[in-house]
Amino acid sequence: MSKTTILFFTQLLCGIGHFQTDVMIHKIQIESDPEASAQAGSSITLTCSVSIVARPGLPNLITYRFYKGSQKNLLLNTSMTPEPKYSFTIQSAHATHTGYYVCVVKLGNQTATSESIYMDVTGQIQRPRLTIQPMKVIVGNEIELRCDAAEEIPPLEFTFYKYKNGKPSPVEQKGTDTKFVTHTLKVKETTDQLYSCKVKGKSLSTISNYSEPVRITVQDPFSSHLFTIEPQSRIFEGDDFTIRCTVQMSSLIPSYTKAELTITKGITLITKNVTDEAKISKKATADDTGQYTCHAKWKETLKILEKQVTVAVPVSKPRLSSTAFNSIVAQGDRLQLTCAVVRGSWPIIYTFYKGMPENSLHRSILNATAGVYIIPSADTADSGEYFCRAENIAGVKHQSERSQNININVKVPVSKPKVNLVTSRTTYEIGKRISIRCHSTNGSSPVTYSLFLNQRFIHSVKNCTTEPVVFNILINSTKDGGVYKCKAENEILNTSKYSEGINFTVMGTKPIRLEYYLPPILFLFLLLFLIIYCICVKNKKNKRRRIVKQENRGSVKENNVVVYSQVKEKAHPRLSDKDSYALMEGEKDYINIPSSKGTGTDSEYDCEMNYVNIVRKNTATNMDDSSTNEDEVTYTELNLASPKNKNVSQQEGTLYARINMHQQ
16 A cells, blocks of 8 residues: 555656646736725725636646735735635724735746735724833833734834823834834833833834833832031031941842942042942041032942032131332222232131221121222322231131231322423523422422423422422523423322423523633643742752762763662662761662763763652661562752762762652
């Protein structure tokens, strides 16, 4: 029997192979009823017909498949029949049935696909159903959302929503070829409790209503989070203070799990650790004032607590300054006093005083390092000594501080000066004196008056009284005539004033006044007389010396007369030591006299000496050789004489003289 069965199947397969080669699909098409469009809920019939060419008597079992989508996206129905036409009915159509449809026919190994047709189904899309797992979660954990549209036809688009303040906000959108979709979401806040979803056909504008909202339970991972600062009352500089940040985890979290705690001041990290408590303890300083933050973090959950720390710092010694230049301010000007401190906690109380401490002018409480007191229009009564005080709440433990004293002098600017001549003449002669009066009726003293001639400065006078000043001018030339102006100014900057100009003319030339030239003329005459007298005396002495020489020499002509004298204790070259020192009487001055003039030609000695400027060298018999005196010019008289030692023989041709020194 097994052999019979095998033979039967072999013949069958051979017959099918022969059949496949003798069949051809000629034509295939798809139709719908109703055509093109339908209402949601109605039925839609799709009919696929095919035309086949085959030998008679051959079996022709045909497979029909209906797809939605031109790309055969979704298989709707499959059926096998020998009939050349087959129909498939959608009993209750939905809006998601809108789209393209095609029919695929298979006969043996032959396959053919029809052209696509489009069907528009109008109506509401089915409301989807949302489920969430788990229903109880801690902030930072994940949940899975599933949105189902069992009766709709893919492809579909699903959108998930999270409610914020009662309003849905989309969190994710997904397209799929199935009738449901899932989405995993991390819960970030305790308020992330309510969710829903919607569905719409892909490439369709129609969208379903929201699904029924689903609420889950969300717990904070921290059952408690505390940020404390001690002492809680005001902290003063130098006090001990502690900053403590603590956290307790939720009961849903294992006990061994710890949070990350961070304490910062502003943007500066102070401490960071995975623990139940973070703490800082230190002595308070002014730099500790600021905004402190405690960060508690676990997974995606971050809790932040902030505290303001204010360390009360006593004010530093204030410095008082003013807008006055060199402590001087013009009457009517704005005067501003500024009391400033370098350090001190706010608010700071600034108080301004004039003179005595009980004379308070102004008081202000400011969150600033400087206070200001303004006098809009200064008056002379505002002159005086000022100081200020600065204090703050730290003054409970520390005294307030007082500034230095400053003096303010309110001065009256000078008025425009008036200038006039003491005499009323308009012309003056050379050699005469004129008096110009200048006066400014207003202005704090001292006032400096300056006189100008044709814009050229002449003279200035500082006047410490209110009286006018008078300039006495000697006229030396016609150029001293012109326009005279007077400028008045005091210690106030940029407030000088010029008078109007006065003009007068200088006439004539300057006469010669004998009283000015008589003294120098007399002095010149006296000097000339003295010179002539000295020349005459000198000539007379020269003449007497020549006569004496002739008497001592007789008829012998003197060709070369040399006079020797003791100079610096040096011996005469032609005398013995005894005779040389004999020429010295007390502290005499002796010099060598050079020859300058020669006479005669027949004799051996034919030169005669003239004696003029003699260089004096003071020498004493007991003088130390190491001492030196500078040379000085001395005018002398020469008295011819013989050596005092008569025993010494006089050599021929030698003239001995005593020199009497007369210092001029």
